[in-house]
Amino acid sequence: xxxxxxxxxxxxRDDADPSVNPLPAIVEVAPSATTADAFTRGLQAxxxxxxxxxxxxxxEDNEARRLLILHxxxxxxxxxxxxxxxxxxxxxxxLRAFEPILVRLADEDLAPEEAQRLQAQLLFELNVMLxxxxxxxxxxxxSI
Numbered sequence: 001x002x003x004x005x006x007x008x009x010x011x012x013r014d015d016a017d018p019s020v021n022p023l024p025a026i027v028e029v030a031p032s033a034t035t036a037d038a039f040t041r042g043l044q045a046x047x048x049x050x051x052x053x054x055x056x057x058x059x060e061d062n063e064a065r066r067l068l069i070l071h072x073x074x075x076x077x078x079x080x081x082x083x084x085x086x087x088x089x090x091x092x093x094x095l096r097a098f099e100p101i102l103v104r105l106a107d108e109d110l111a112p113e114e115a116q117r118l119q120a121q122l123l124f125e126l127n128v129m130l131x132x133x134x135x136x137x138x139x140x141x142x143s144i
Contacts, residue, residue, distance in 0.1 A: 036086055039082055042079070042082075043082075044130065044133055046076075047129055047130050050075070050076075050122075051123060051126040051127065051130070053068055054072070054119055054122050054123055055123055057069075057115070057119055062108045065105070066106045066108070069102050069103075069105050070106060072102055073102050073103065073106075076096075076098055077099075079095050080092045080096050098125065101118055101122055102122070105118045105122070
């Protein structure tokens, strides 16, 4: 059998002639809505990843548990700062409230029973936050 290849030519950046293929007009999108949506999606991903990591924490391996928790703490701090910048002080407070629990969970002298209790508490809180964030605006009740 002959090995015949069919190539497709894709022009590179150097090949582009703006007079032949002008750049599309830039459509202005409200930056706050786009930024807020991206922030929300990122935070949801962080909560899901944290929930998965906390649910599978190696209770017996102190060092692995500590490193994983420190990573989550670092991410929480970044999202708390971003929440403040996105005018979401309540969300920032929630994220900061996770830190003492996470720090305690990273302690080397943590008893396995306490580690399981703290894991359950964090998993519950993360599930609550994900549920709140996943509700559509029509699902939210408004006070009169």
